[in-house]
Amino acid sequence: MNVLIQPDDARLTVALQRPALDAGKLTETVNNVLASVKLNGDTALFDYTEKFDGVRLQTLLVSEAEIEQAGKQVSTSLKSAINQAKNNIHKFHAAQKRNEEKLETTQGVTCWRKSVGIERVGLYIPGGSAPLFSTILMLGIPASIAGCKERVLCTPPSKDGSVHPAILYTAKEVGVTKIFKCGGAQAIAAMAYGTASVPRVDKIFGPGNQYVTTAKMLVSQQGTAIDMPAGPSEVLVIADEKADPAFVAADLLSQAEHGADSQVVLVTTGEKIVQAVLDQIHVQLAALPRKETAEKALANSVAIVVKDLTQAMQVSNRYAPEHLILAVCNAEETAAQVVNAGSVFLGNLTPESAGDYASGTNHTLPTNGYARAYSGVSLDSFVKKITFQEIRPEGLKNLGPAIEEMAAAEQLDAHKNAVSIRLKSLEK
Amino acid sequence: MNVLIQPDDARLTVALQRPALDAGKLTETVNNVLASVKLNGDTALFDYTEKFDGVRLQTLLVSEAEIEQAGKQVSTSLKSAINQAKNNIHKFHAAQKRNEEKLETTQGVTCWRKSVGIERVGLYIPGGSAPLFSTILMLGIPASIAGCKERVLCTPPSKDGSVHPAILYTAKEVGVTKIFKCGGAQAIAAMAYGTASVPRVDKIFGPGNQYVTTAKMLVSQQGTAIDMPAGPSEVLVIADEKADPAFVAADLLSQAEHGADSQVVLVTTGEKIVQAVLDQIHVQLAALPRKETAEKALANSVAIVVKDLTQAMQVSNRYAPEHLILAVCNAEETAAQVVNAGSVFLGNLTPESAGDYASGTNHTLPTNGYARAYSGVSLDSFVKKITFQEIRPEGLKNLGPAIEEMAAAEQLDAHKNAVSIRLKSLEK
Secondary structure, three states, X not given: XXXXXXXXXXXXXXXXXXXXXXXXHHHHHHHHHHHHHHHHOHHHXXXXXXXXXXXXXXXXXXOHHHHHHHHHHOXXXXXXXXXXXXXXXXXXXXXXXXXXXXXXXXXXXXXXXXXXXXXXXXXXXXXXXXXXXXXXXXHHHHHHHHOOOEEEEEEOOOOOOOOOHHHHHHHHHOOOOEEEEOOHHHHHHHHHHOOOOOOOOOEEEOOOOHHHHHHHHHHHOOOOEEOOOOOOOEEEEEEOOOOOHXXXXXXXXXXXXXXXXXXXXXXXXXXXXXXXXXXXXXXXHOXXXXXXXXXXXXXXXXXXXXXXXXXXXXXXXXXXXXXXXXXXOOHHHHHOOOOOOOEEEEOOOOOHHHHHXXXXXXXXXXXOOHHHOOOOOOHHHHEEEEEEEEEOHHHHHHHHHHHHXXXXXXXXXXXXXXXXXXXXXXXX | OEEEEOOOHHHHXXXXXXXXXXXXXXXXXXXXXXXXXXXXXXHHHHHHHHHHHOOOOOOOEOOHHHHHHHXXXXXXXXXXXXXXXXXXXXXXXXXXXXXXXXXXXXXXEEEEEEEEEOOEEEEXXXXXXXXXXHHHHHHHHHHHHHOOOXXXXXXXXXXXXXXXXXXXXXXXXXXXOEEEEOOHHHHHHHHHHOOOOOOOOOEEEOOOOHHHHHHHHHHHOOOOEEOOOOXXXXXXXXXXXXXXXXXXHHHHHHHHOOOOOOEEEEEEOOHHXXXXXXXXXXXXXXXXXXXXXXXXXXXXOEEEEOOOHHHHXXXXXXXXXXXXXXXXXXXXHHHOOOOOOOEEEEOOOOOHHHHHHOOOOOOOOOOOOHHHOOOOOOHHHHEEEEEEEEEOHHHHHXXXXXXXXXXXXOOOHHHHHHHHHHHHHHHO
C-alpha cells in the first residue's frame, strides 16, 4: 500500500487514477461470438459451451427436477441466511415503489407518470468455484417487485453439466422464470437476440468477466439495455483517529480479495492509524485463502493522510467510489457531505459486506467513477416511467395559444396546426 | 402511406420494422474529432467551428451583454408562452422530488436512499434555422430542480457568430450557468473531456444530428454518461371509428415534418377512417412549409387496420412508440393497457405538440423501440440515488451471522471476517 501524506493536487490526481479499461482488444473476439449466436442460435450456444465450459449439453434449460434436487442440497443454515437477506432486500426495494398523483399543470391539462415493469429481463450470473447467489437476490427481487413478466437467468455450467445448488435454490426463491446453462459472451448474445431456447430480453443485468462486460457494452449499442457500464470493484474507507485499525484492515481486505484489479483506498485524518492498519492487514492477510489476489490488489492501493474530515470527503467525492465506508465518530455529519458514491456505510459497525449480502441495499453499484452520474441498481432499474397527459376543452383554450406561439417560433407549422385545428373545432 | 388491412404476424413484423441505424460509417470521422479536441482543446474547437459553422470566433463563451441583448429581441408574446410552458414543466418535474424515509430492515439495521444532483451536466442544443429553445426548457428545468451545480449549454453559432435570441433568453430563464458557441461532435468532445473554456461534465443531454449522436455514444463508452441512445422521432396514433380524421392527419403530419426519417404509424379499428385521414393529409400538407420533408416521411409510413382496440394496443406495445396518441372515446381504459411507450396523449384534444412544448411532461423520450426498457428524461435523469446504511450493535448481532454464512458459501473469507472481527469486539 502506497502511503501519501497530505499530497498536493497533482500527486492526488495520480494517486486516484484508475487503471484504463481497454475493451478494444476484446471487441473483435466478442463481436464474432455475438454474430455466431445471432446466426446459429442454440447450435452456437452448445458449441461455445463445449469449447469454454468443457461440457456438451443436450439441453440448455435447467429442469424442474434439477431445481428440486438443488433445494435438498443447500444446508438449512444457508437457506435461513438467504431468507433473512431476501426479506431485507425485499423491504428496502418494495419501499421504492411509488404511486404518483395526477397533476393539473394548467386548468384542464392533467399530467402523470406510471411505473411499468420492463417486460423481459435477463440476469447474468458468472460461474467459477464460488456461486454468486447473492447477486441473484440483488437482481431477482427488484425484478419481481417491478412486475417484470419474463425473468431469465443465464449462468455457465460446471464440467459435469450441473449448476451450483445455491444458484438454483436462490433463483427459485426469487421467482426467476427460466434458468439456462449458458455463460460468457454467448449468454449475453442469447438474451439480446433470442434463440430457440433462450428468450430475447429487453434489458440485461449482472456482473461478469471481460468477455461478458464487453458483450453487454456491444449489445447495448444495438438496442438491448444494460444495467450499467462495468469496472473493477472499489472501496474507499475514511477513517478518523478513533477508527479501529483491525476493522479498517478487514474492510480493505474484503475489497482486495475480489480481484487483483480491485481498487482499495484509505483516506485518514490520523497519520498514526496508517501503520496500525498496515500491521493489521499483515496479520489478517496470512489467514486468507485468497491471499495472493488480495496482495496484488493491495500493491496498487493507496493510503492518503489528510488534514481533516472535510478534506477527506473532498478526496472521496473526487474519486467517486463504488463503496464508501465512514469509519468516523460522527458518521452522519460526514455522510451529509457525500456527493459522489454508490453506497455508503456509516460508522465502525457497518462493514461493506453487510451491503454486499443482507442489509437490504443493492450491491450492484457504479464503479470506475461512474458514481458521478449513475445510481446503483434499484427498483427504478426494472421499470419504465411512462408519462401521460390528457387535455380537456378548457385546457386546450388555456394552453393552446402558448403551444402555437412556440411551435411557430421553432418553425414547426404542423406542430402548430395540430393545436389550431382543434382550437377551431371548439369555437363551433 | 402504406395501408395494411388486418395483417398477419409476418406482414406486421415487416411493417413495424424501423430503419437500421448504422453508426459504423461515422465512427471514424467522429473519433478523429474527439481525439483532436482531447489533444488540442479550445484550438480544435475554434478550427472546427470555422470549418463547419463558417465563422472564426475569438471567444466561445456567450457574454452577459449578448444574453441581455437577446432578452430585448424576443417578443413579449413568445416570452409569455415560454413562461407558461416553464411553469408547467417545473410543476410536473418538481412533483417528482421525493424524500425517502429511513427504513429499519432488521432491528438495528437502518437503510435509506438520498437523491443528489449530478454535479456537472451539459446540454446540447442543435443549430439550424429554427431555434430549439423548447429543449432547453425540457433539460434546464429538471437540472435546476435537481440541484446540478454546473449547467453548461453548447450550441453552434450562426455564420455571423451569434446565437438565436430565443435560445439565449430561454437558457437564462432556466438558469443555465454557462453558454458556449460550439456545436457538432466537437461540442460533445469539449463537454466530455473539458477544455480551457468548456468545463468537463459528468452527463450530456440533448438531441443532435448523426455526428452529435455518434459522439455521445462514443463518449458514453469512455465514462461520460448520456441521457439515452438516439433514433429518429416517432408517433403511433390509435384511432377508433369516431376519431376526427383532420386531427389525426394533423398529428401524423406534425411528426412527419421533423425529418425524412421520422416514423409515423396509424393503427385504427375503422377501415373507413384511413381514407378520410389520407384525404386530410393531402389537404393539410399543401399548406406546410416543410411539405417535402413530411412527404418523404409519409412515403415510409404505414396505416394498419385492426379488429379492435385490444389488438391495436398489442400492435403499439410491440412497436414501443416514442409518442402514442390515443384518439379513442374511452382513452383512459385503453391507456391502462400501455406497456411500452415514451409518452402517451389521451383523447381527441391532446395533440403530441402539447407534450412537445408545454403540458409539463418531458419531450426527451426513448425512440427506436428503446421505450421497452428506457424512460424519458425526468428529474431522475439529473440525480444519483445514493444508498446509505448504518448498523448498531444490536443490528450486527441480528444480521451478522447471516452475512458470515453467505460470505462463507461464496468463498469470500475476508468478507466474512469483516463481520466476525466486529462481532467478536461486541462480545468483550
